[in-house]
Amino acid sequence: MYGIEQLLVELATRLASIEAVNAFFRDPRTTARVVGVLIAIPAGMLGSFLLLRGMALTSDAISHTVLLGIVVAFIIMTRFFRMEPDLSSPWLIIGAAGAGVVTVILTELVQASGLMKQDAALGLAFPFLFALAVIFVARYVENVHMDEDAVMVGEIGVAWANTNSHPIGDYESVVITADDPRAEIVRRCVNCVRDQINPRDPAAEFIEVCSNCGEYSPGEAYRAGFTTVRPVLVYWPKSVTVALVMALVASLFIAIFFKELKITTFDPELARSLGYRPTALNYALMVVVSLVAVGAFDAVGSILVIAFFIIPAATAYLLTNRLSRMVALSAALGSAGAFWGYDLARGRLFGVLPLPGDWDTSISASMVIMMMVLFVVVLLASPRSGLVAVWARRRRQRRTFVDMVLLGHLDHHINRVFSRESLEAHIGWQPEKLAAVLDRLERSGRIEIDAGRINISRRGHTSLAAFRASTT
Amino acid sequence: MAHQGEHNRMTDNNGGGGNAALLALEIEDLTVAYHSKPAIWDVDLTVPQGVLMALVGPNGAGKSTLIKAVLGLIPRAAGSVSVFGKPYERARDLVGYVPQRGSVDWDFPTTVLDVVTMGLYGGLGLLKRPGKRERELAMYALEQVSLQDFAGRQISQLSGGQQQRTFLARALVQDARLYLMDEPFAAVDAVTERAIVTILKELQHRQRTVVVVHHDLQTVTDYFDWTTLLNVEIVASGPTDTTFTEENLRKTYGGSIATVNAIAGGDS
Ligand SMILES: Nc1ncnc2c1ncn2[C@@H]1O[C@H](COP(=O)(O)OP(=O)(O)OP(=O)(O)O)[C@@H](O)[C@H]1O
Numbered sequence: 001m002y003g004i005e006q007l008l009v010e011l012a013t014r015l016a017s018i019e020a021v022n023a024f025f026r027d028p029r030t031t032a033r034v035v036g037v038l039i040a041i042p043a044g045m046l047g048s049f050l051l052l053r054g055m056a057l058t059s060d061a062i063s064h065t066v067l068l069g070i071v072v073a074f075i076i077m078t079r080f081f082r083m084e085p086d087l088s089s090p091w092l093i094i095g096a097a098g099a100g101v102v103t104v105i106l107t108e109l110v111q112a113s114g115l116m117k118q119d120a121a122l123g124l125a126f127p128f129l130f131a132l133a134v135i136f137v138a139r140y141v142e143n144v145h146m147d148e149d150a151v152m153v154g155e156i157g158v159a160w161a162n163t164n165s166h167p168i169g170d171y172e173s174v175v176i177t178a179d180d181p182r183a184e185i186v187r188r189c190v191n192c193v194r195d196q197i198n199p200r201d202p203a204a205e206f207i208e209v210c211s212n213c214g215e216y217s218p219g220e221a222y223r224a225g226f227t228t229v230r231p232v233l234v235y236w237p238k239s240v241t242v243a244l245v246m247a248l249v250a251s252l253f254i255a256i257f258f259k260e261l262k263i264t265t266f267d268p269e270l271a272r273s274l275g276y277r278p279t280a281l282n283y284a285l286m287v288v289v290s291l292v293a294v295g296a297f298d299a300v301g302s303i304l305v306i307a308f309f310i311i312p313a314a315t316a317y318l319l320t321n322r323l324s325r326m327v328a329l330s331a332a333l334g335s336a337g338a339f340w341g342y343d344l345a346r347g348r349l350f351g352v353l354p355l356p357g358d359w360d361t362s363i364s365a366s367m368v369i370m371m372m373v374l375f376v377v378v379l380l381a382s383p384r385s386g387l388v389a390v391w392a393r394r395r396r397q398r399r400t401f402v403d404m405v406l407l408g409h410l411d412h413h414i415n416r417v418f419s420r421e422s423l424e425a426h427i428g429w430q431p432e433k434l435a436a437v438l439d440r441l442e443r444s445g446r447i448e449i450d451a452g453r454i455n456i457s458r459r460g461h462t463s464l465a466a467f468r469a470s471t472t
Numbered sequence: 473m474a475h476q477g478e479h480n481r482m483t484d485n486n487g488g489g490g491n492a493a494l495l496a497l498e499i500e501d502l503t504v505a506y507h508s509k510p511a512i513w514d515v516d517l518t519v520p521q522g523v524l525m526a527l528v529g530p531n532g533a534g535k536s537t538l539i540k541a542v543l544g545l546i547p548r549a550a551g552s553v554s555v556f557g558k559p560y561e562r563a564r565d566l567v568g569y570v571p572q573r574g575s576v577d578w579d580f581p582t583t584v585l586d587v588v589t590m591g592l593y594g595g596l597g598l599l600k601r602p603g604k605r606e607r608e609l610a611m612y613a614l615e616q617v618s619l620q621d622f623a624g625r626q627i628s629q630l631s632g633g634q635q636q637r638t639f640l641a642r643a644l645v646q647d648a649r650l651y652l653m654d655e656p657f658a659a660v661d662a663v664t665e666r667a668i669v670t671i672l673k674e675l676q677h678r679q680r681t682v683v684v685v686h687h688d689l690q691t692v693t694d695y696f697d698w699t700t701l702l703n704v705e706i707v708a709s710g711p712t713d714t715t716f717t718e719e720n721l722r723k724t725y726g727g728s729i730a731t732v733n734a735i736a737g738g739d740s
Pocket residue numbers: 506507511529530531532533534535536537538
């Protein structure tokens with residue numbers, strides 16, 4: 001990750017000045033938005049496939065169980081390799097991807113027993129893995145910064161502050177060895193703890209150790225006072241790198257396997273008969289979902305990740321009939337939700353409308369709310385299947401229908417003379433309803449009312465004939 | 473089969489050409505089980521090239537299972553399958569499959585043309601997208617089933633019969649030599665049924681082999697020149713004249729003779 005980050009820094013400083021890059025990410029607003037959008041894009045695209053495969057809840061399960069992968073990898077790293085990985089370490093990410101796959105395998109095992117349906121199988125498998133993770137954290141992971149808030153809603157708001165500093169230009173890193181004059185040598189009692197004795201006790205034995213030996217990056221060396229050369233540094237938020245890499249991996253995966261994902265999602269049997277491997281592709285998809293879930297975990301916590309996968313995809317589903325458009329729209333809607341979500345957290349709806357009071361709230365939660373707002377807007381207003389459009393269409397159809405009932409009646413008894421009163425008696429409608437229908441028909445010229453006598457006009461005949469033809 | 477050795481020798485020179493004696497489908501000792509309960513049991517079946525065959529049997533007889541096992545969609549417990557003398561894995565592009573209509577999500581965001589184009593995905597390599605040529609072929613297949621006016625429709629806005637014809641077009645576009653169709657006549661009206669039969673006969677005319685799971689015993693003799701009766705095991709298989717007899721039907725369907733007579737009408 002660090003190497004990739006150096007490349008990104010290199011690229012960014014080519015495109016803009018160092019000061020501009022630093023100023024860009026020092027603004028909590030921009031960093032939060034960049035991270036949010038970088039999570040929303042891959043999650044939205046992958047979410048489209050999850051939704052269509054009936055695996056919406058799988059993304060929720062995976063976003064929880066990645067914690068187990070992270071923790072297990074963390075324990076292995078610290079116990080056996082004496083390293084201190086953080087969430088952007090590739091080992092933790094591999095661990096997380098593994099946990100995602102284990103979740104899916106476990107779910108499928110339970111399901112294959114034939115005793116449980118898929119939702120129940122998920123409900124059994126993922127709390128188990130999550131519970132294991134919680135116990136491992138409590139039991140084996142000390143002083144690791146993993147508080148409940150972080151697990152709940154993530155740390156996107158402080159993403160700007162968690163940076164790697166990259167020196168720009170040729171600065172040497174500084175190595176301090178024990179014989180260096182700058183080395184600090186301290187005496188440490190080797191048997192005090194074991195024998196429970198005071199360091200002043202004559203039985204205490206001491207060794208000398210160097211407390212500050214090691215390799216220092218130019219930035220660290222300057223801060224520690226080992227050098228007076230102050231390097232030019234770019235402070236690059238770690239979560240931007242993680243999210244960007246995950247977004248690239250997911251986009252590449254979808255771009256390369258779009259056709260395969262499409263056919264195995266729509267018709268796995270056809271796919272298999274044509275020589276595709278739906279099972280292998282399914283696991284590949286789960287690995288990519290897990291990767292994106294880890295990237296998202298850091299920023300938005302494990303509970304809200306599912307929203308990034310599913311809400312934009314569901315919104316896009318209402319808007320289009322084409323899979324490719326659904327995938328693109330889902331990414332766009334997710335990004336919009338993440339972008340405006342930041343504003344909402346700071347009290348501005350859609351970035352402009354100020355909300356009353358002192359508004360300063362969870363960024364990730366606000367992003368989810370914003371995605372939901374977009375969903376509801378589309379649900380109501382989508383031109384094709386939106387509730388408003390459907391309601392308007394129904395209303396129109398209902399009106400046409402009552403109009404035609406009345407016209408049909410006039411036509412059927414063409415030789416009779418009708419007045420409002422006789423019609424009312426015949427058709428049996430409320431006077432107001434009858435008046436409204438007559439009014440509409442007269443205004444459109446489909447009936448003529450002549451001294452209280454109601455006659456169907458030529459246009460009325462045409463309209464009735466057209467209706468009859470369209471319904472048979 | 474008596475000519476086993478001969479068939480094997482002939483099938484060695486691959487599936488191409490118009491070799492009349494070549495078998496389109498050869499199944500030996502095929503057993504398939506779900507959870508150790510056999511759905512089909514030691515099935516031997518040979519389908520000569522160029523026949524239009526009905527696969528007939530009661531619900532749960534294993535007809536769908538047989539077809540899926542041929543296509544490698546479910547694992548075989550025992551036995552072997554060869555298509556034009558080759559294992560299915562090497563003869564994929566020779567086979568077209570029309571699944572039962574209920575097997576996909578009809579609310580999937582895709583159009584009729586798009587679904588038909590999927591029939592051509594087998595011939596596209598990795599990273600290749602279907603292009604103009606594929607769309608033209610798909611459009612031509614849609615014309616054959618008279619659905620050209622529905623090309624741009626979302627698939628849920630089709631009637632049951634139109635959905636069935638979409639599947640048929642998707643198989644036609646593959647230009648396969650052997651077609652396996654699972655109940656293409658389910659839930660279609662008389663007009664659509666006629667249209668589908670015409671397409672099937674046309675396929676046969678072009679030397680294609682077609683295997684159709686069929687439930688309507690009344691029409692078997694009209695539509696098909698070859699018949700296989702299946703009920704977990706093969707009851708009979710051969711030309712419809714000699715296979716589709718009252719005796720065999722009774723063996724297949726069990727139950728009372730009256731029932732079988734009633735469903736088969738006066739055909740046999
Ligand atoms: N996925 C499955 N899991 C377990 N058993 C199955 C499965 N699919 C089919 N079976 C069983 O295998 C047997 C054969 O089923 P199959 O679907 O092949 O029958 P069919 O002849 O196609 O019937 P139909 O006429 O109803 O379509 C049945 O007893 C069925 O219950």
